[in-house]
Amino acid sequence: MNGQSGLKNRGMERTDVDERRAAVSQLTEVEFDAITSYPFEPEVARTNIENMIGVIQIPLGFAGPVQVNGDYAQGPFLIPLATTEGALVASISRGMSVITAAGGANVKVFSDAMTRAPVFRVRGVEHAAEVMDWVNAHPGDIEMAVASTTSHGQLMQVEFFPNGRSLHMRLSFNTGDAMGMNMCTIASEAVCRVISENTGAELVSVSGNMCTDKKPAAINSINGRGKTVVAEVTIPKDVVESKLHTSVAAFVETNTRKNLVGSAMAGSLGFNAHAANMVAAFYIATGQDPAQVVEGSNAMTVAEDVDGDLYVSVRMPSIEVGSVGGGTKLPAQAEALDMIGCRGDGKALKLAELVAVTVLAGEVSTIGAQAAGHLGRAHSELGR
Amino acid sequence: MNGQSGLKNRGMERTDVDERRAAVSQLTEVEFDAITSYPFEPEVARTNIENMIGVIQIPLGFAGPVQVNGDYAQGPFLIPLATTEGALVASISRGMSVITAAGGANVKVFSDAMTRAPVFRVRGVEHAAEVMDWVNAHPGDIEMAVASTTSHGQLMQVEFFPNGRSLHMRLSFNTGDAMGMNMCTIASEAVCRVISENTGAELVSVSGNMCTDKKPAAINSINGRGKTVVAEVTIPKDVVESKLHTSVAAFVETNTRKNLVGSAMAGSLGFNAHAANMVAAFYIATGQDPAQVVEGSNAMTVAEDVDGDLYVSVRMPSIEVGSVGGGTKLPAQAEALDMIGCRGDGKALKLAELVAVTVLAGEVSTIGAQAAGHLGRAHSELGR
Amino acid sequence: MNGQSGLKNRGMERTDVDERRAAVSQLTEVEFDAITSYPFEPEVARTNIENMIGVIQIPLGFAGPVQVNGDYAQGPFLIPLATTEGALVASISRGMSVITAAGGANVKVFSDAMTRAPVFRVRGVEHAAEVMDWVNAHPGDIEMAVASTTSHGQLMQVEFFPNGRSLHMRLSFNTGDAMGMNMCTIASEAVCRVISENTGAELVSVSGNMCTDKKPAAINSINGRGKTVVAEVTIPKDVVESKLHTSVAAFVETNTRKNLVGSAMAGSLGFNAHAANMVAAFYIATGQDPAQVVEGSNAMTVAEDVDGDLYVSVRMPSIEVGSVGGGTKLPAQAEALDMIGCRGDGKALKLAELVAVTVLAGEVSTIGAQAAGHLGRAHSELGR
């Protein structure tokens, strides 16, 4: 059958994509039209997808301008956001207007380390101790293994978690401007090989899930993964009242009962209103990995009355982003990165700061709306 | 300045979008090109975005065919997947080939209820008890409040979690074929109003975070949110060896040390290899909310040796999807839904079954690859 | 060897205990003296211990009086507390003095159900669904199974958690005035037998750990286990200042940064200062199971400024106590129960209320001390 043979085509010329789509069309009886509309040669996406038959378009809007006072991001920014959730961009934009009226958001990157955590099979506790001792005694061998696979990544820390015949190890790397997961995986495999050869520990998986990649996990909330960033803003009392239509006290109470008490009662790692919304829209717009929205949602929002004004902060312990690699080189994503001056070398920390500020804006707006009592109304007017 | 005034344009005609983009271009000094390429009138996305200036294109591929033996999804399926992570589609497709060779995946939806969890301020424990008593004594008033806002949503359960002066309540709804978050929010607000009026409890937020929407939370893993689905496959020993190039024992050991032991040691709610990858690619392709990848990643993968063959299952307690509403009506997303016969009324449960089977396929392939020792190699060849 | 043969003596006469102790003395070369001092015949402890050689004495103090305004506990109480941690009793007593000066603590039991959660092996998702259907269709058979084992316990709820070839089930019982774990275990075994016989599901363990007994677990925090109790007190501003030597604002800030924010950052299920201290001292004094301090420590303490006064509450979702059975019938423990009028039938809910109030008192005192800045000083004077 023609359809079936087209399915096996592995090419990335435009004609290959067309042939595959035709085969899918024949098998599924769907007339494709919208997915065929894309402004680049499929070759461009060669390292991003297999079996390509077209594209999905996600509407792109912007929020802002927002004034940012970071170590890397400084000045007013228009933030690109790709989403299909009505009211989201408007809400974030409202938060940015409040932040800007308040003089801008401060933001700081407190740590930066991507992790990979292999698991070995050992013979028991004595063998585990021997492996740990060997690694501690041979830092040079470990570094050489890393260096043999990458010139960008640097190993920063090795931690061990022995557990019977499983020996878990968590490796932390500086990965420069790449998100760095693949770099870490390849370097970790090299490290594991040298450990195996010298100790007899048998590698079970280069990822033993203590990394923890793309799963909610306390280890990321506590010890961090990727960039740990905190953003904050102090909103004058009158701005709270005039722009958020609520009071400092109502905002603080809403945040406490909802984001602190409610999340605690739910057994949550996310002490925020909807960080994942901002992270997802930002990540999709800028070519980041949307599966890492999971870790991006590890955010804690705190609100305090400081001398009558409203202080709001978000702590994001695991922002995993890159200004190079992955989806960043696709044309639309590259344009979105250009909007914020975050494409290419030397931009990853700036990018992480802007993620945190965007989350802060979304939190300010949504908690403000809930404090003012009109969350449902906003959705019914804009959203559906 | 022209740029600034264009920013304030709220229209959704194509000329409005063009004007806004021009204004953004002027302010950011970016020449936009790729984002301008989309095959629909912006009006179509009126309820999906604000401040639209174009689109982001995410490469769309397919995986499969995969044989599915569900209550709603039956037969072979080609699954649409949108991603920028190289090797992902190929890996899922490999898993689907294994599943099909094994006779297909069984899949079952065990529950279906979207939740919203308001929080009230009460005067203390006595008042909390009074509010609970009033609600329990007035089911008719509660149902009328729901019915006044929606004809699709049905209230199925009300649970209370009193905590000092905070009274949390979790409402569970059947939302038909919509993911249903907005429907639940609006209905919950109506319920809250009638409770407030009759008991004096003051609504603090229609979402008190015990919902829990878009945050990792044990309450979703345990009690479920959206659809709770389990998928499974029994892979004959020889298929494991010929197609996954590993053994039943190696697969089971890898899964246990990584997905069970490793995730436990990381304090995780995700006992899987990379469910979020499959969920994200599926959700983006089919117009679901990518921020709900967070809950989608609440998956547990279990592998067992059953009479010498390999049994693998995934439990997904919180798949939140709809076959109507949200991004499903955008043209490319609609075509992707058509590929699997999941567009429109009566298709949400089928959609949820296919999400779970796609996750199962990705898990089978990745754990198999790790068991066979070539995860890093796969990435270095296809991914970078 | 004489020592060895004494070890095998299983008797519970005083002479048996003496013989065993002599054998242990011979083997370990320890001259026992203090452990031989106990005021009851070993026969009394026949169902509490095996291989008895004596007793451990835990110093017993009292805290209070504390004024309690519960549904079951009403009036002033002196609370028995057994501990070896200096400063603890004094601190709790200080908290009780504050509570009493504030007019007493309100306390309410919101639910009462002990749980046991067996796990079955099933053939897969279809079989799991069949088992669930059978149970739902045969409530009479299930109730008969329970009734065949106990006249005190009543089955209140059955929940299922299917997961591949594991089918977890959580049974909730009213166990009257007993803590009830053994009653639940025996009744659950009977239920499991009837399910196995009729469905072919194979019982793997009568406890599949979703109970969850004696392990920290979100399921207990969220859905409750044993008694779910909330206690509260409103402390007038001047009492805060005169007796706690701090301010309402300082108390609230300390509680928020420590018990809400800090615990959240630690990935904790215990949003309190030291509930386990009070629970342990209370449980040991009154013959409860000290291993259940684990669940008892699932407490959340919230502090608010209410019209200038200090409102403090503790929510305890899993207090597992009994006024009959277990260690309650040992002589000293019985006397301690008598001190609070909680021995024997009809007293378990009163007992649970007093646990919560005691925890509230300890929280008020410790958070107050930290707010006043002298935690370390208190320990250095009283504790070391």
Place this chain on the structure above:
Amino acid sequence: MNGQSGLKNRGMERTDVDERRAAVSQLTEVEFDAITSYPFEPEVARTNIENMIGVIQIPLGFAGPVQVNGDYAQGPFLIPLATTEGALVASISRGMSVITAAGGANVKVFSDAMTRAPVFRVRGVEHAAEVMDWVNAHPGDIEMAVASTTSHGQLMQVEFFPNGRSLHMRLSFNTGDAMGMNMCTIASEAVCRVISENTGAELVSVSGNMCTDKKPAAINSINGRGKTVVAEVTIPKDVVESKLHTSVAAFVETNTRKNLVGSAMAGSLGFNAHAANMVAAFYIATGQDPAQVVEGSNAMTVAEDVDGDLYVSVRMPSIEVGSVGGGTKLPAQAEALDMIGCRGDGKALKLAELVAVTVLAGEVSTIGAQAAGHLGRAHSELGR
């Protein structure tokens, strides 16, 4: 009233205790008898309790002998256990018999550090960074502060967790043979004072709950607290069959479905059967803090088929024990410590090893019993 005035007596002579007890007797109308029986002068317990009126007696048994192959504990041991839960000692003893028949348990201490985690109020992210920088630049000042309070405790690590206006810090100490909580608290207060004076950060609480003391918390499971210990045993197939009356496969399956899968589904930090039982009985017998059973229950039990034999291990990341201080100097507790040669200086690591081996024995026995299908039967015969 005489009763009331006796309550205010703070003395620790025997006559003071008698007077207080008489006052309590008068107020509560309880005739005390059993609690008056104790073999030491109350002065001995001066630093362990306030308001002492007597003692609670907990029955003391022993389990073993168990063969231990540790770095500190070597040879056969009889383990003292204080409990009121029937069947517990017998069950542990059975496990020890199995372990001994298998050649003994290996056990190793992998880390040893007690923690205290203060929280400061700072002015925001910039101030937080300044404080962190100051501490990193002044290690000598920090060490001097510690040294001014203790000659036993040594500061090993300082970690920061900035979060808006809260700056959390986790200090890790070697505390020698003391459990060390008070030592850490006092040293931490001195450290906090020097930080406050030099940076303007204001101490909110010397414990900001990231310690985490006496609350279930992932930070302890992951990063450890007190001693991190792993114990293991390989039980020959025929011993499994002859002594546990089950098979290697049944044991492994029970452990996997219950301790790994079931605990994961419950959102638990305790992946074990009943570690808290062993920890509580051991801690009460040996004068440890029973509130720290909470952290002691952070245990993971893993079972594997290794070449046909049964390998079982327990990982305990947070055993907090001391061979000096606290309740260890009370007479009965001291005798129990003497039974295992763990009283006084240089014995804390040996003590921790024995805790882990005792937990291992209890796990082997209980999981074995569940695998053999007679958990409920055991309880009904011995326990009730």
